[in-house]
Amino acid sequence: MTEYKINTKCVQAGYTPGNGEPRQIPIIQSTTFKYNTSEDMGKLFDLEAAGYFYTRLQNPTNDYVAAKIAALEGGTAAMLTSSGQAANFFALFNICECGSHIVASSSIYGGTFNLIAVTMAKMGIKTTFVSPDCTEEELNAAFQDNTRAVFGETIANPALTVLDIEKFAKAAHKHGVPLIVDNTFPTPVNCRPIEWGADIVTHSTTKYMDGHGAAVGGCIVDSGKFDWMAHADKFPGLCTPDESYHGITYAEKFGIAGAFITKATAQLMRDFGSIQSPQNAFLLNLGLESLHVRMPRHVENGQAVAEFLEKHPKVEKVSYSGLKSDKYYALAQKYLPNGGCGVVSFVIKGGRPAAEAFMKKLRLAAIETHVADARTCCLNPATSTHRQMTDEQLEAAGIPAGLVRMSCGLEDKEDLIADIKQALD
Ligand SMILES: *Cc1c(COP(=O)(O)O)cnc(C)c1O
Numbered sequence: 001m002t003e004y005k006i007n008t009k010c011v012q013a014g015y016t017p018g019n020g021e022p023r024q025i026p027i028i029q030s031t032t033f034k035y036n037t038s039e040d041m042g043k044l045f046d047l048e049a050a051g052y053f054y055t056r057l058q059n060p061t062n063d064y065v066a067a068k069i070a071a072l073e074g075g076t077a078a079m080l081t082s083s084g085q086a087a088n089f090f091a092l093f094n095i096c097e098c099g100s101h102i103v104a105s106s107s108i109y110g111g112t113f114n115l116i117a118v119t120m121a122k123m124g125i126k127t128t129f130v131s132p133d134c135t136e137e138e139l140n141a142a143f144q145d146n147t148r149a150v151f152g153e154t155i156a157n158p159a160l161t162v163l164d165i166e167k168f169a170k171a172a173h174k175h176g177v178p179l180i181v182d183n184t185f186p187t188p189v190n191c192r193p194i195e196w197g198a199d200i201v202t203h204s205t206t207k208y209m210d211g212h213g214a215a216v217g218g219c220i221v222d223s224g225k226f227d228w229m230a231h232a233d234k235f236p237g238l239c240t241p242d243e244s245y246h247g248i249t250y251a252e253k254f255g256i257a258g259a260f261i262t263k264a265t266a267q268l269m270r271d272f273g274s275i276q277s278p279q280n281a282f283l284l285n286l287g288l289e290s291l292h293v294r295m296p297r298h299v300e301n302g303q304a305v306a307e308f309l310e311k312h313p314k315v316e317k318v319s320y321s322g323l324k325s326d327k328y329y330a331l332a333q334k335y336l337p338n339g340g341c342g343v344v345s346f347v348i349k350g351g352r353p354a355a356e357a358f359m360k361k362l363r364l365a366a367i368e369t370h371v372a373d374a375r376t377c378c379l380n381p382a383t384s385t386h387r388q389m390t391d392e393q394l395e396a397a398g399i400p401a402g403l404v405r406m407s408c409g410l411e412d413k414e415d416l417i418a419d420i421k422q423a424l425d
Contacts, residue, residue: 006072006189007292014068014285027282028060046246047253047266057269061278065285069209069219072188072288073201076224076257079265080217080281084184084204086274087218088112088151089120091180091202094264095235096148098124103142105132105152105168107161109204110385112182116151132161139171148234149177154193155185155340157371158381158405159398160319162328165335169197176231184208185341185372189295196335199226200260205276207372208341210287211294215280220264224257238263294374294410298342301376301408301416306344308417314354314424316402319345342408343371348424351391352401355380359404361423364415371407376416378406 004013015025033052035041043049052058062080070078081087092102104116106129116127128142132152150172152163165181172179178199183191187208193201203209205217228251232239238259241247245266250259269275276284299322306320318325321332321340332340348354359367359380368377369385379385382394382401391401408416 009068009071010189010292011289013071014066015064025061025064025282025285027278028055029278030059031055047248047262055278056273056275057265059275059278059281062276062281065281065288066219068285068288069188069203069205070221072192072291073183073221074188074192074194074223075201075221077261078219078221079261079269080205080219080276080284082218082274082276083216084109084182084202084206084218085111085115086272087202087204087220088180088182089115090264090268090272090274091200091220092116092120092125092149092151094260094268095178095237096120096125097237099146100125100148101144101146102127103139103147103150103172104129105156105161105163106130107132107156107159108151108153109157109182109184112151112153132156132163136167136171139167140174143171143175147175147177150179151182152179153182153184154191154335155321155343157185157343158345160321160328160340160343160345162321162331162335162340164331165193165196165198169199172199173197176234178226185343186336187291187295187341189292190299190336190338190340194221194223194225199223205284205287208287208295208298209291210284211291211372211374212283212287213370213373213375214287215283217276217280217284220261222257222260226260227256228259229256237267242267295341296338297410298372298408299339301411301413302342302344303339304413305406305408305416305420306346308420309344309346312421312424314349316347316349318347341372343405344408345403345405347400348402348404350402352380352382355402355404356383358423362419363422364411364419365406371405373407374410376407376409376411378404380404 044051066078130142169179180200181193181198182202184204201221203219228238238251250263254262303322309315310318321328365376365378
């Protein structure tokens with residue numbers, strides 16, 4: 001599928017039925033798989049043969065969809081997870097252990113921040129956060145001898161900062177560790193981080209990839225470019241024998257293209273579960289089949305709404321990297337030439353009460369803890385996800401009380417703007 005354009009891959013990559021086989025991906029709704037001899041099954045357990053034995057580790061439906069996402073991102077292997085949270089945890093924990101250190105952009109999704117700053121810290125994995133706008137010197141200074149990964153989001157949720165992927169990749173590689181990029185907001189239709197030097201790409205497929213608010217899920221894609229063996233001292237989990245798998249050394253047996261995902265499947269899925277259900281993988285694939293058609297419309301609506309808001313007297317500030325006035329416009333031109341996503345953040349004059357009153361008046365846009373849906377939705381962090389914080393604390397965190405995050409859906413942009421206009425009035 002590598003020779004085809006992304007639009008074709010969205011529709012057809014990952015699954016090619018044989019003669020007389022189902023045209024659509026079959027949902028293999030089975031926890032287990034049958035074998036004729038124990039010997040056959042033993043080979044699977046020893047990773048001597050490829051195949052399925054238990055859906056906690058692998059399922060054919062999931063693998064078809066993962067193969068499509070790998071093709072879209074330009075990677076060599078991928079796995080689906082039960083959520084975006086599981087994808088980011090697995091991507092990091094596959095190469096980090098107690099005593100390891102991570103360098104992460106400070107501008108990331110709140111759930112991921114909590115995962116690494118609080119929960120993974122309890123596992124003895126510490127993180128240094130750097131501003132996505134830091135200089136190369138500041139970035140390099142964040143590394144330690146025990147640093148094992150660098151992490152950032154292409155377009156951060158909800159701050160909408162744009163990551164300078166090449167800058168972060170260069171620093172990661174200089175220190176012999178991979179760059180992991182969460183590419184949830186642009187999707188591979190608008191940016192493919194591997195082409196800019198990222199080594200591992202993660203997704204919350206719950207967002208645009210599914211795109212219909214139907215199924216929670218995640219995905220990890222390996223670029224197959226990071227040479228684990230060249231930094232074997234840093235990655236013993238990949239470069240020394242795994243006694244829980246009969247002494248297999250993943251980087252030797254599965255090579256540069258397969259080691260990362262094989263280890264994540266064989267160890268992390270085995271031990272933690274967190275597999276996506278085949279039914280959800282099927283729904284995700286329906287979303288992927290139209291991803292290349294939907295993303296341009298999300299961008300068109302986001303751009304139109306951002307331009308309208310920017311001119312409105314009741315609006316203090318708009319963040320959208322497609323606006324010439326945006327701090328990230330230049331980076332977006334480089335990494336997101338076809339636009340980023342449909343999410344726009346803006347600050348209404350009058351703070352919390354004004355934001356609340358505005359949202360109450362919206363007719364099309366629903367109030368939801370969600371983004372990247374076909375239906376427009378919005379959220380005021382000060383009265384929902386961040387309601388425990390005072391106005392002063394919100395201001396310090398860069399989330400003013402009047403901030404509204406609006407995820408523009410696939411409706412007609414004139415209807416969306418008319419809705420926003422009457423609510424602001
Ligand atoms: C939503 C989101 C996540 C978490 O994904 P879930 O599927 O909700 O677990 C991670 N990263 C980003 C950028 C997100 O927007």
